[in-house]
Amino acid sequence: MDHFPTNWGRPRNDMFDAYGTYPIHQRPDNRPKDTFADSVQRTQQPIVTGTSVLAIKFKDGIMMAADNLASYGSLARFKDVQRLHPVGRYTVIGAGGDMSDFQHIQHILEEVQIAESTQQDGHELGPVEIHEYMSQVMYARRSKLDPLWNSLLIGGFKDGKRFLSYVDLLGTTYSASTLATGFGAYIAQPLLRKAVEGHEDDLTAEQAQNILEYCMRVLFYRDARSLDKYQIATITAEGVNISGSLKLQTSWDFAENIRGYGAQTQ
Amino acid sequence: MEYNGGSVIAMVGKDCVAIASDLRFGNQALGIASNFQRIFPVTDRTYVGLAGLGTDVTTLRERFRYRVNMYTIKEERDIEPQTFAHLVSSTLYEHRFGPYFVEPVIAGLENTSSGSKPFIAAADLIGCLNFAKDFVVAGTASSKLYGLAEGLWEPDLGPEDLFETISQTLLNGVDRDAFSGWGAVVHVITKDRVVTRTLKGRMD
């Protein structure tokens, strides 16, 4: 008779430890093994990639922006890609980095949500849980030296609270009221910090949208792997709203004044 | 730069400056001499300390002595510390692509219309000058000296207090560095005189 509740229903090896006497961290793991576990899947390089993702906290919730480009090295290969993905009613996950790994992440998040809903206990996964889950998954993959090559921003609004956090291919996590991945960390983050830090509770949706649009424009000018077509996700008490594709108004007139650029012929 | 070891520090006080160094000269981990002088007088009011490769310390001492003597002969006056700092800078930059492996520290009193003004400066191995208002550090224990000086230094210390402060900074800093130590010497420069003291410190 096994007295330890933590052993009930768990795989048990009667030869080895019939009564669960070993301390928990030393118990043998008798789950069925993955046949392909030892086939070597190591270091990768990202192939089809997305660039920066930006996100800020504002008065009513979170706003996140990402362009619609998936590059193949220097080739702007896919120009209608959605890099902002809703997860349930409360969360949006935005990804930069390898897009095939992001598609896999979307798939496992769907499986997790299905498992959660089949519990039928009234609990739903919010941004905190999604972030925690993704942190564990990303860290576990990096610890197998087989990372999911992404930088993810997870933002959401649930139970009256805003949530915004980052997790990447190393399992590094951090949280702040403005976040930006990739090129955005160098170009957009200083602009976002100046506009938002200290005003998270006063910033209106319109102001938030303006600052994100401004940063996306600067990024399009300066990031060689970006696109002028992007989407904004807004998560508030009303739920998740991912906009249609927005076009950036840009001005390239300055090129007229530079020899060798613009429409000049010298 | 870590071959022979050694560290130098200079601090500004009220109408005085202090410059101090350890006395160790080693061959990597093997300590060879505990009386290696790396601070030299330039004039009676200006001193220069050289941290880094021992042979370059000795050579530069001679090169500076020559150049300062030529200056004194031609100008018929003593060189001012700030001018000397620029002399150090240009001497080092002459060897931009094959440098002397030293980090010089300069401390002195400037002769201004309103009396003696404390002056310190430091340079990197190719002559980039740093004119600090509080303290400058150089050598294998530099990061330790930065932390200590930042914690212990305050403005307007008199000569006795400045001596105590720079001594504690130097002693505790070199005690955490394997390549510095084996004795220490401190020079406190005021407008009337220079007081040189040898410190009692750990010899391990």
Next chain:
Amino acid sequence: MSSFNPYTQNGGTILAIAGADFSVVAGDTRQSEGYNIQTRYAPKVFRLTDRAVLAVNGFAADGNMFVKKVKQRLEWYRHAHAKDMPLRSIARLIQTMLYSRRFFPYYVYNILGGIEEDGSGAVYSFDPVGSYERETCRAAGPAQSLLQPFLDNQIYFKNQQPAPGMSHPTHLPLQAVLALVIDSFTSATERHIEVGDGLEMYIILGKGRGLQGLEGVKGVQELTISEDGERIFVVRRELKKD
């Protein structure tokens, strides 16, 4: 093709000082990667039990995961033994946990601070593979070389002669220790780019030893619930953001 590097450095600095019947464990709150500041507030110091606080510094993903695993082992201990794990046992546990990853280490420098079973203040410091020692004070992280010699001079009174007939105190009072911690971090912030933004200090007081002047400290928050056992307080201060 260059190999995937599973580690990175996230900057920051931690420090712990043990008093006669208290312990202070502090860390700055900046998390950086190279020249980028990832966030201005990412805690590096965590409460484990009512008498133990762990500070982790190095690679933040490993640090955060390691703290989670330590907390889980402490919870299992609590269920199995109906009491909290004593501090020196937590120290030994941390050693075995770190060494179990000897060939793919947790890239973290740990400092454990708290109150021992005999009521004395204690600090234990570790290297990434589990070598550890009990000390009175220890700094770790990128600014270790700036802080440790300052602590040698101010806490151990190294290179200082006491007045004739007197001797240096073996332990300093709480207010003096807090002042030293704040000065250490402002100095490190001045001279090291990876240190700054904010300072978080955890103060663990021995059972029945009074507040030792803590009630006068601005912004002090208590983490423990009752006044009977050991007590843990947190104090936050701003540091320069450049």
